[in-house]
Amino acid sequence: MTKKRSGITALELHKQLEQDEDYKERIRKKNEELKVIWEMRAKAEEPLIKDILKTGIKISSVYDFVNTADSYPEAIPILVNYIKEQKISEPIIKEGVIRALTVKEAKGIANTALLEEYNKIPKGEDFHDHQQRWLIGNVINKIINENDVDAVLRIVSDKTNGHSRQMFIRALGKIKRSEKVENVLIELLSDEEAILDSLFALSKLKSGKAVSKIKNLLNSENLKIRNEAKKFLKIVK
Numbered sequence: 001m002t003k004k005r006s007g008i009t010a011l012e013l014h015k016q017l018e019q020d021e022d023y024k025e026r027i028r029k030k031n032e033e034l035k036v037i038w039e040m041r042a043k044a045e046e047p048l049i050k051d052i053l054k055t056g057i058k059i060s061s062v063y064d065f066v067n068t069a070d071s072y073p074e075a076i077p078i079l080v081n082y083i084k085e086q087k088i089s090e091p092i093i094k095e096g097v098i099r100a101l102t103v104k105e106a107k108g109i110a111n112t113a114l115l116e117e118y119n120k121i122p123k124g125e126d127f128h129d130h131q132q133r134w135l136i137g138n139v140i141n142k143i144i145n146e147n148d149v150d151a152v153l154r155i156v157s158d159k160t161n162g163h164s165r166q167m168f169i170r171a172l173g174k175i176k177r178s179e180k181v182e183n184v185l186i187e188l189l190s191d192e193e194a195i196l197d198s199l200f201a202l203s204k205l206k207s208g209k210a211v212s213k214i215k216n217l218l219n220s221e222n223l224k225i226r227n228e229a230k231k232f233l234k235i236v237k
Helices: 010-018 021-053 073-084 091-100 111-120 127-143 146-157 159-174 179-190 195-205 208-219 223-235
Strands: none
Touching: 021 073, 021 091, 073 091, 073 111, 091 127, 111 127, 111 146, 127 146, 127 159, 146 159, 146 179, 159 179, 159 195, 179 195, 179 208, 195 208, 195 223, 208 223
16 A cells, blocks of 8 residues: 655645745745846946957856856956956955956966955955955965965964865965975864865875874874875875
8 A cells, every 4th residue: 555645746836836926926026136136246247347348258247257168368367457456346246256267377467466355355254255265265276376375375374264274275285395385284284174175285295294293183083084194194105
């Protein structure tokens, strides 16, 4: 004997809601609110789109860059300028500009402006501030060069920067033959929030200097830390 199915299907629920006047009114109001937000964002990025158009590149939003596999080197200096001069304050559009710089063509062009912007953004609890700081770290992870090292080391050594340090720490794994980078990463193995990313970077560096301290992590109460320490010790002996 089969059990009788309880509840209603998604289609049945949809039909019910179509007849619910209160629901339809809530949806109408929500759509009106979203329309206002979309119009505000479109207005915020309009000057940027016009400047990009002058290079011969046609976009309807900065997110066209974020979602394309095509390169756009002509647009990079313009995007950097909008960050450097703080020409966009609308959070979602600004995040789009930052994300659009996560390309190899931005290397050596966007680095300084982004690192300076990171230090200007407040460290508080605001979601978009935190998101922008993390995104800048993600870009630096893509485009880091030797000239960025001191600025990045200051960022990762400051615990008040919190989780936004994550990709900066990982980026340091791309800086070879630097004793000061290696030393800071080893120090970060004592920072609970930074351990996993430091392990990642040190494994990229194949740091023999870190072996003894990483062996101690095999006794960590955190299973993920123990597992990553084991992986490191298989790579570096």
